[in-house]
Amino acid sequence: MKSPLLNLPGAVPAEGADEGVAAHYGDLFREQRELAAGRAFVDLSHRAVVTVTGPDRLSWLHLLLTQHVSELPPQQATEALILSPNGHVEHALYLVDDGTTTWAHVEPGTQQALIEYLERMKFMYRVEIADATAEFAVVHMAAGSTASAEGAAAVRELTYGRDLFLPRAELASATRGFGSPAGIWAYEALRIEGHRPRLGFETDHRTIPHEVDWLASAVHLQKGCYRGQETVARVHNLGKPPRRLVFLHLDGTEEVLPPHGTEVRLATDGQEARALGFVTSSARHFELGPIALALVKRNVPVDAVLRAGSVPASQDVVVPQ
Structure with missing residues (x-):
């Protein structure tokens, strides 16, 4: 769906997975600074919205998700995964329950497969699942913002801001008091930094959750009874994940950011050396310069200087070796 906020001055449409919202509004670094300072908001209305209602919703979701949600208090935000039988990540849900409805936003275009899976797992539980994307849109409000969330159907309070579920028909009017708009490029730069x-x-x-540090935020290690739990427990207790997420400080002399999928090698190796991983996300940060996340083999030395395509890069540890 094309966001009405693309009609704001300076809006440049995003492409690819973020199509439908603005990449930026003409000044990427200013938008990042405003977002970091709590004076901006981000249009995430391209993300899909799924709701679950019914008296059994939390106890039922508890059986399916990696997160402990059976006693999730109203208004408390959390995130959770749905795994394959082999423990590979299939869906990531960003959740909040308002006391009667569990709200989740997910990646654009993934809601149909998610809902199909949830419907197959209903059995005799008293739950109703709905694709609410046409009725509700997600907007991210920066941490520290003093703007009112009045009018939102649900709010996810986070350490780095708030996710608001707003009526889609009121998106343009509801965001007028939220501060200046920041594009998805600014949001992604701060996501990568975080x-x-x-x-x-x-x-x-x-991908298994251990590789990208989702054990810290989306997996509860003391609960059971979810698909893929055996892999999570086995790797956590007995093994080590085959890959690990790293944060890359990219050489700022290069004009082009390495896109998703760019192969990562040791900087001392030749061009034909075996790839050790790949770039997952990259951005230009208003303070840090060009940065990226990458998934590399676990045994890559943590002090090794890497090369993302043709760009030299130093690494910070995200997932310990």
Whole structure:
């Protein structure tokens, strides 16, 4: 869906996975500074919204998700995963319950597969699942913002801001008091700085939660009874993940950012050397310069200087070796 906020002055449409919202509004670094200072908001209305209602919703979701949600208090934000039987990440849900409805936003275009899976798992539980994307849109309000969230159907309070579920028909009018708009490029730069993984970017078909640090935010290690739990427990207790997420400080002399999928090698190796991983996300940060996240083999030395394509890069540890 094309956001009405693309009609704001200076809006430049995003492409790819973020199509439908603004990449930026003409001044990327100013937008990042305003967002970091709590004076901006981000249009995330391209993300899909799924709701679950019914008296059994939390106890039922508890059986399916990696997170402990059976006693989730109203208005408390959390995030959770749905795994394959082999423990690979299939869906990432960003949740809040308002006392009667569990709200989740997910990656654009993934809601149909998610809902199909949830419907198959209903059995005799008293739950109703709905795709609410046409009725509600997500807007991210920066941490420290004093703007009112009045009118939002649900709010996810986070350490780095708030996610608001707003009526889609009122998106343009509801955001007028939220401060200046910041594009998805600004939001992504701060996400990368915060080492927060994103489905489809930091993940592929064989990603397990340990590799991208989702154990810290989306997996509860003391609960059971969810698909893929055996892999999570086995790797956590007995093994080590085959790959690890790293944060890259990229050489600022290069004009082009390495895109998703760019191969990562040791900087001392030749061009034909074996790839050790790949870039998952990259951005230009208003303070740090060009930065990226990458998924590399676990045994890559933590002090090794890497090369993302043709760009030299130093690494910060996100997932310990």
